[in-house]
Amino acid sequence: xxxxxxxxxxxxxxxxxxxxxxxxxxxxxxKRWHPDQFRDPQQKKxxxxxxxxxxxxxxxxxxxxxxxxxxxxxAGGQSQERENSDPTANHSSSKSSSAQTKIYTSGASAAEAxxxxxxxxxxxxxxxxxxxHFSSAIKLNPNYAEAxxxxxxxxxxxGLELGAESxxxxxKALGLTSQNRTSRSDRTAQSEPEIVxxxxxxxxxxxxxxxxxxxxxxxxxxxxxxLFSPNGKxxxxxxxxxxxxxxxxxxxxxxxxxxxxSAAIASLALSANxxxxxxxxxxxxxxxxxxxxxxxxxxxxxxxxxxxxxxxHPHQPILIVxxxxxxxTFWDLRSGKLVKGLNWQKTxxxxxxxxxxxxxxxxxxGNGSLxxxxxxxxxxxxxxxWPCGGISAMTFTADDSRLILGCxxxxxxxxxxxxxxxxxxLAGHAAAVTGISSGHSRNAVASxxxxxxxxxNVETRQLLAVLDGHExxxxxxxxxxxxxxxxxxxxxxSILIWRRTDEP
Numbered sequence: 493x494x495x496x497x498x499x500x501x502x503x504x505x506x507x508x509x510x511x512x513x514x515x516x517x518x519x520x521x522x523k524r525w526h527p528d529q530f531r532d533p534q535q536k537k538x539x540x541x542x543x544x545x546x547x548x549x550x551x552x553x554x555x556x557x558x559x560x561x562x563x564x565x566x567a568g569g570q571s572q573e574r575e576n577s578d579p580t581a582n583h584s585s586s587k588s589s590s591a592q593t594k595i596y597t598s599g600a601s602a603a604e605a606x607x608x609x610x611x612x613x614x615x616x617x618x619x620x621x622x623x624x625h626f627s628s629a630i631k632l633n634p635n636y637a638e639a640x641x642x643x644x645x646x647x648x649x650x651g652l653e654l655g656a657e658s659x660x661x662x663x664k665a666l667g668l669t670s671q672n673r674t675s676r677s678d679r680t681a682q683s684e685p686e687i688v689x690x691x692x693x694x695x696x697x698x699x700x701x702x703x704x705x706x707x708x709x710x711x712x713x714x715x716x717x718x719l720f721s722p723n724g725k726x727x728x729x730x731x732x733x734x735x736x737x738x739x740x741x742x743x744x745x746x747x748x749x750x751x752x753x754s755a756a757i758a759s760l761a762l763s764a765n766x767x768x769x770x771x772x773x774x775x776x777x778x779x780x781x782x783x784x785x786x787x788x789x790x791x792x793x794x795x796x797x798x799x800x801x802x803x804x805h806p807h808q809p810i811l812i813v814x815x816x817x818x819x820x821t822f823w824d825l826r827s828g829k830l831v832k833g834l835n836w837q838k839t840x841x842x843x844x845x846x847x848x849x850x851x852x853x854x855x856x857x858g859n860g861s862l863x864x865x866x867x868x869x870x871x872x873x874x875x876x877x878w879p880c881g882g883i884s885a886m887t888f889t890a891d892d893s894r895l896i897l898g899c900x901x902x903x904x905x906x907x908x909x910x911x912x913x914x915x916x917x918l919a920g921h922a923a924a925v926t927g928i929s930s931g932h933s934r935n936a937v938a939s940x941x942x943x944x945x946x947x948x949n950v951e952t953r954q955l956l957a958v959l960d961g962h963e964x965x966x967x968x969x970x971x972x973x974x975x976x977x978x979x980x981x982x983x984x985x986s987i988l989i990w991r992r993t994d995e996p
Contacts, residue, residue: 496556502549511557518550522620540654547620547655551627603633610642614910619646637666642912645873657869700947700957701994702978706744708987711735715981717760718970719769721783722932727970727979728769728783729987730757736771738786741979741989748786751779761802761811768825770811772799778813780825790828794821801844808850814841820855836865836872843885847909848892856883856897862907864895874912880905884926891934894950898925904939906950916953920946923965931971931978938978940966945980945990961988 500507503517525543530536610625626643630636644659711731719728720741727741736751751757755774762769768789769781776799778792796815803812809825818838822831836855843856852873855863860882864874881900888895894915895907904918904925927940935951945959945966959980968981976992 496552499549499552499556502545503553511554514550514553514557518546519620521546537654540652543652544655547623547627551624551631554624555628555631603629603636603639606632607636607639607642610639610646611910614642614646622646635666637663638912640666645912656866660873700992702947702957702959702990702992704959704961704988704990706989708739708744708989709746710987711737711981711985713756713985714983715968715985715987716757717771718927718968718979718981718987719760719762720970720972720975720977720979721762722766724972724975724977726783727989728760728762729968729979729981730760730771731981731985732756733985734773736760736769736781738783741977744989750781750786750788754779758799759801761804763804764806768804770802770804772802772813774798776815778802778811778823780811780828790825792823792828792830794819794830800841803844803846805846806848806850812844812846812853814844814855816840816842820844820853834865835870836863842883845886845888845895847888847895848890854886854888854895856886858882858900860899862897876907878905878914881924884924885928887928887930887937889930889934889937889950890932893934896928896930896937896950898928898939898941900924902941904928904937904948906953916950918948918950918953918955920955920958926965926967927969927981929969929971931973933973936971936973938969938971940969940980942966943982945969945978947978959990961990962986 497507500509503514503521505513505517522543525539525546530539606625606629610622610629613622613625623643623646626639629639640659641663644656644663647655647659711729711733713731713733715729715731717730724741726747727739728736729739730736734751734754734756735749736757737749738747739745740747751771757771757773759772760769767783769783770778771781772778776794776796778794778799780789780792781787782789794813794815796817796819798816800814800816802814805812810831811823811825812820813823814820818840820834820836820841823829824831839857839861841855842858845854846852851866851868853865853867855865860878860880862876862883863872866873880903883897883899885898886895893909895909897905897907899905902919902921902924905914906916906918908915921939921941921944923942925939925941929938930936931938935949937948937950939946939948943960943962943965947956948954949956959978962980962982964982964984966980967983970979978990979987980990981987
């Protein structure tokens with residue numbers, strides 16, 4: 493009893509406080525001690541330690557309340573809040589709260605239910621409540637490796653790196669591997685079935701109507717990049733002919749040519765505010781442009797054989813550059829100087845993407861491997877290998893819940909970030925998927941391959957439309973779902989602008 497009393501005191505409460513009071517006290521203290529409230533590194537570290545203690549106290553008290561329901565809860569008089577938060581509760585009037593508590597604490601199945609509720613709360617952005625559910629699952633099943641891993645993931649999202657590192661280390665020690673995920677109720681078993689991904693083809697489609705409204709003046713060689721400005725009023729195109737052009741996509745008119753004499757353009761990236769464009773060429777060098785004026789701001793010269801891909805950090809003035817030799821470097825946009833290199837086991841990089849909150853860097857290789865690198869911890873969180881012939885392109889959905897991969901084996905693969913698993917393989921292209929764009933959408937993605945562009949709903953796994961208008965293979969795709977506009981570029985240099993014409 494003395495131990496549980498100390499946990500109550502840590503939350504400035506007395507033993508016997510209601511669950512609502514416990515939750516309110518926890519939220520107030522968690523807000524007060526969140527590391528983001530502090531700028532000084534020493535204070536931030538102290539805040540992490542304090543928040544870890546607060547989380548521990550909250551989790552212990554919740555477990556205590558589950559095992560020792562109050563008389564009010566057993567009578568059902570004041571248990572509505574608790575009942576609503578119970579992921580396995582039977583809300584039939586014929587069941588008592590006491591019976592619900594027994595179901596809730598009945599071993600592996602209860603731990604599974606707590607884990608699933610924690611995953612749902614994570615998706616909803618309710619990180620503190622998610623942590624409490626994962627912790628309750630761990631109390632019921634101390635060998636629940638995935639609960640440790642998922643709680644570590646949420647700690648990382650909250651900026652609690654010490655807690656994240658501790659949980660990930662524990663998950664690894666319990667045998668959670670990068671290739672396997674248990675799908676049975678009893679997650680203590682280490683033998684796991686092979687993931688069977690759902691494959692949906694055009695026969696499963698739900699049609700949208702898209703029409704191309706006009707072609708743009710073609711480049712003289714393959715189109716290698718297409719990017720819309722955030723408001724959709726301009727389109728940037730790049731080509732192996734060395735040119736970068738800025739278009740009015742609604743009128744089909746050329747606004748300005750930024751580059752005409754450089755080596756072939758390999759990749760484009762646009763800053764989050766849409767003001768700075770980065771272009772990588774085969775020299776190799778990266779040029780930074782002020783998009784509104786067309787002025788060349790800086791030229792970066794990475795020490796690499798060839799540049800594979802580039803991407804802007806969404807919240808910092810940093811450009812990340814990946815080379816085909818495997819080197820990954822970080823550049824300060826203000827000074828134009830190299831900040832650091834990523835210390836990782838180098839393999840050839842084919843594509844690079846950073847997630848919307850700027851914490852996870854996805855690194856893909858031509859052989860099909862994918863590394864999810866935690867930039868806060870500066871370590872890999874996940875390493876995955878698929879026999880897909882190589883990853884050509886990838887994108888995160890706008891809500892950060894999924895990573896969509898375009899592969900050489902003519903498929904798209906959907907990686908569920910929250911569930912930490914491959915959930916579907918989408919088939920339909922007749923050639924390698926070479927371009928992909930999420931269009932600032934949480935569930936739509938456009939992919940280019942063969943001579944078509946295909947639009948998919950990655951939540952329902954439906955093929956929404958097939959856009960067929962190019963005479964050569966599609967090599968680049970730009971998509972803005974809110975503006976109902978899409979651009980596709982081809983190996984023959986042609987660019988088509990498409991508009992959705994049916995009712996959404």
